[in-house]
Amino acid sequence: QVDIPSLADTFKNDFAIGAAIEPDQLNGLSADLMKKQINMLVAENVMKPASIQPAEGQFNWEQADRIVAFAKANNMAVRFHTLVWHSQVPDWFFKDVDGKPMTDETDPKKREANKRLLLDRLDAHVRAIVGRYKDDITYWDVVNEVIEPADPDGMRSSNWYKITGTDYIATSFRAAREAGGPRIKLYINDYGTDDPKKRDRLYDLVKEMLGKGVPIDGVGHQTHISVYNPSVTNIVDSMKKFRELGLDNQITELDMSVYNWNDRTDYGAAVPEDILQKQAQRYRELFEALKSNAGLVSAVVFWGIADDHTWLSTFPVTRTEAPLLFDKQLHAKPAFWAIVDPS
Numbered sequence: 313q314v315d316i317p318s319l320a321d322t323f324k325n326d327f328a329i330g331a332a333i334e335p336d337q338l339n340g341l342s343a344d345l346m347k348k349q350i351n352m353l354v355a356e357n358v359m360k361p362a363s364i365q366p367a368e369g370q371f372n373w374e375q376a377d378r379i380v381a382f383a384k385a386n387n388m389a390v391r392f393h394t395l396v397w398h399s400q401v402p403d404w405f406f407k408d409v410d411g412k413p414m415t416d417e418t419d420p421k422k423r424e425a426n427k428r429l430l431l432d433r434l435d436a437h438v439r440a441i442v443g444r445y446k447d448d449i450t451y452w453d454v455v456n457e458v459i460e461p462a463d464p465d466g467m468r469s470s471n472w473y474k475i476t477g478t479d480y481i482a483t484s485f486r487a488a489r490e491a492g493g494p495r496i497k498l499y500i501n502d503y504g505t506d507d508p509k510k511r512d513r514l515y516d517l518v519k520e521m522l523g524k525g526v527p528i529d530g531v532g533h534q535t536h537i538s539v540y541n542p543s544v545t546n547i548v549d550s551m552k553k554f555r556e557l558g559l560d561n562q563i564t565e566l567d568m569s570v571y572n573w574n575d576r577t578d579y580g581a582a583v584p585e586d587i588l589q590k591q592a593q594r595y596r597e598l599f600e601a602l603k604s605n606a607g608l609v610s611a612v613v614f615w616g617i618a619d620d621h622t623w624l625s626t627f628p629v630t631r632t633e634a635p636l637l638f639d640k641q642l643h644a645k646p647a648f649w650a651i652v653d654p655s
């Protein structure tokens with residue numbers, strides 16, 4: 313762990329290297345590994361709406377502050393994840409003045425008043441958080457996972473969308489820009505952006521928003537992929553498309569499952585060596601493609617630092633997973649060497 317190369321150094325002329333973590337990983341071996349390997353930090357959960365404003369006007373800064381302080385002390389940039397999401401968001405946002413779910417309202421006048429109330433709450437949420445961290449956090453996921461090709465109009469039928477249409481998107485970007493100024497960079501983040509259908513819907517939305525003067529600076533591509541799919545070509549082509557709009561791209565939640573998405577196999581005690589080699593090949597291919605397309609991405613963030621802590625070990629089912637570059641003992645895997653020494 314001590315004598316191996318550093319990812320951050322290896323790619324210092326190409327893009328930043330980050331990891332999403334929980335505050336309790338800021339001690340011991342994980343912290344040492346992060347200090348050496350990465351130059352960008354993301355909160356895996358503690359900056360999400362449910363965590364940061366669990367009740368109206370009641371902000372929980374402590375855990376978020378710990379991550380920001382660690383990043384500062386170690387010269388790391390921070391990505392904020394995420395101001396707005398349909399998941400991990402408290403119910404109070406969507407309750408009307410009588411405590412009733414806004415989505416139950418049928419009276420048009422009251423629906424309009426509810427929409428106003430929700431957008432005001434959203435505006436206050438964004439301004440409070442951006443105001444607090446604007447000098448410490450440069451990159452912001454403003455909205456997360458708003459596209460769903462299977463839903464009406466290709467927009468996810470979240471409470472946000474049901475109550476405000478796409479106004480919540482415009483409102484949150486505008487509030488973030490006003491509170492944070494031009495120095496902070498604002499992203500629309502989603503998964504499956506390699507899929508042409510989803511990518512094109514996202515592209516149309518972003519174009520429409522930019523046309524209305526909504527301040528979007530870039531697209532965050534979660535990039536939860538597997539050793540089997542999608543192709544690196546599809547991943548890169550999608551980013552090129554957004555680049556043509558003048559937008560930045562960041563890979564925001566990279567990990568590579570050792571399973572096929574719909575397959576419920578469990579390797580149990582150990583992931584087979586040939587699968588780990590396949591994973592290394594795929595990681596190599598991805599990073600080579602990113603490097604050879606200079607300026608395509610400004611950051612690559614992993615959703616975790618090592619296989620000892622990964623959301624995939626319980627999602628979509630509980631099983632042995634190994635999606636990252638370091639193993640459960642925090643030792644470099646074949647995938648790590650494939651990236652730092654691809655020859």
Ligand code: XIL
Nearest residue numbers: 356357393456503534565615622623
């Ligand atoms: C996940 C976290 O990793 C888990 O700990 C939590 O229980 C659920 O959320 N897309 C996102 C992330 O944008 O916020 C999700 O993080 C993973 C999928």
